[in-house]
Amino acid sequence: MKLDDMELFVQVVDQGSFTKAAEFCELPKSTVSRRIRDLEQSLKSRLLDRTTRSLHLTEVGEAFYHKVRLILAEVEETEKEIAQKQGDYSGKLTVYAPDSILDLCIDHVTQFCRDYPDISLILHCAPQPQNLMTDKRFDLLLDIGTPADSSFIARPLAKLTFGYFASPEFLEKFGSPKTPDDLNKFDTIAMTAANSNISSWHFNQHELTLAPKCIVDSPSVIRSLAVAGQGICCLPTVLVAADLKSHKLIRLFNGEYEYKLTLYGIYHSRRFVPEKVKLLLDDVETLLQPRVDSIEGGVI
The missing domain is CATH 3.40.190.10 (Periplasmic binding protein-like II)
Incomplete structure (x- = not known):
């Protein structure tokens, strides 16, 4: 049983004839007749008594008509509520x-x-x-x-620039990598593989496989560990900008291998x-x- 057919049934009753209902709904009369027959078939009940001059609801049809009017009113109210919520700023x-x-x-x-x-x-x-x-x-x-x-x-x-950073204390103690391959000789701090886009370290279109000392699921914690001298990190520049200005972190490779995501x-x-x-x-x-x-x- 389709909602459209229920609406059409109400129009047939309200208009008083198939012809007027067809004109009101801009449908062929044959389509209106067929859909009402299909509705009756789905309900296994006759809803309308038809003669050449009149149209009357059966007992079942009258009960169905009043029930459908309530259903359609509820549907209309629900549609209004949903439309309001969709466009509502609340x-x-x-x-x-x-x-x-x-x-x-x-x-x-x-x-x-x-x-x-x-x-x-x-x-x-x-x-x-x-x-x-x-x-x-x-x-x-x-x-x-x-x-x-x-x-x-x-x-x-937005596009964020990623770079490689370490604390001055770390670099003073362990030295500074000259090339990406040198990173295998240093302690590194990396993102968990939950997000492969920011857990991989990119160097001119290729990625470097490392064995990090620390694997962390928070960029903020990675920054704190790097500032504390625990290793080299790869992070968005915006996240470490204050540390770069205060010299708590140093940009590695002179920014040569920075990339954007x-x-x-x-x-x-x-x-x-x-x-x-x-x-x-x-x-x-x-x-x-x-x-x-x-x-x-x-x-x-």
């Missing part, structure tokens, strides 16, 4: 993002909360591999590097994206790249 907005990225976007997130006080942000900062996100309920995922799951929609928001806003489907998700995406895309450029430019 309710929950669930975002997954690494803590380092959220720190970078904190000004945008703060302003977003001020501009839309009826939206409740739910922020998840723990690293979440994309292959585990398919069945999770979320509105937006911020992640670095090419999306691993093609079923998601990925919108590029894209930060993406990832969501489930291109169809019917809620307005509040579009708003946050637009804010981040508009404001984040200039901020990244300013921070990176300040430490070149």
Whole structure:
């Protein structure tokens, strides 16, 4: 039993004839007759008594008519509520993002909360591999590097420069690598393989396989360990900009092997994206790249 056929049945009753219902719905009369017959067949009941001059509801048809009117009214109300929520700037907005990225976007997130006080942000900062996100309920995922799951929609928001860094104390004690291959002789701190895009170390289109001293799932913790002299790290320049200025970290290889990765806003489907998700995406895309450029430019 189709909702469209139920609506058509109500129109036939309200209009008083198949002909008038066909004109009102802009359908051939034969189509109206066939669909009402199909509806009766699906219910195994006759709904209408037809003569050449009149149309009357059967006892079953009258009960069905009143029930269908209630159902259609409920459906209409539900559609209105859903449409309002889809375009409404209120309710929950669930975002997954690494803590380092959220720190970078904190000004945008703060302003977003001020501009839309009826939206409740739910922020998840723990690293979440994309292959585990398919069945999770979320509105937006911020992640670095090419999306691993093609079923998601990925919108590029900003490009981040990655480089290689170590503390002055570490370099004074162990020396400085001259080439990427020298890194095998040094203690290194790397991201867990949960995100292969930022756990791999890139050197002019090829990757280097290392045996890190420490494997960490938080870029912020990696930065702290590097500042504490525990090894060489590969991180976004924006994350270590303050440490470079204060000489707590030193850029290695004179920046020769720096490379860029894209930060993406990832969501489930291109169809019917809620307005509040579009708003946050637009804010981040508009404001984040200039901020990244300013921070990176300040430490070149």
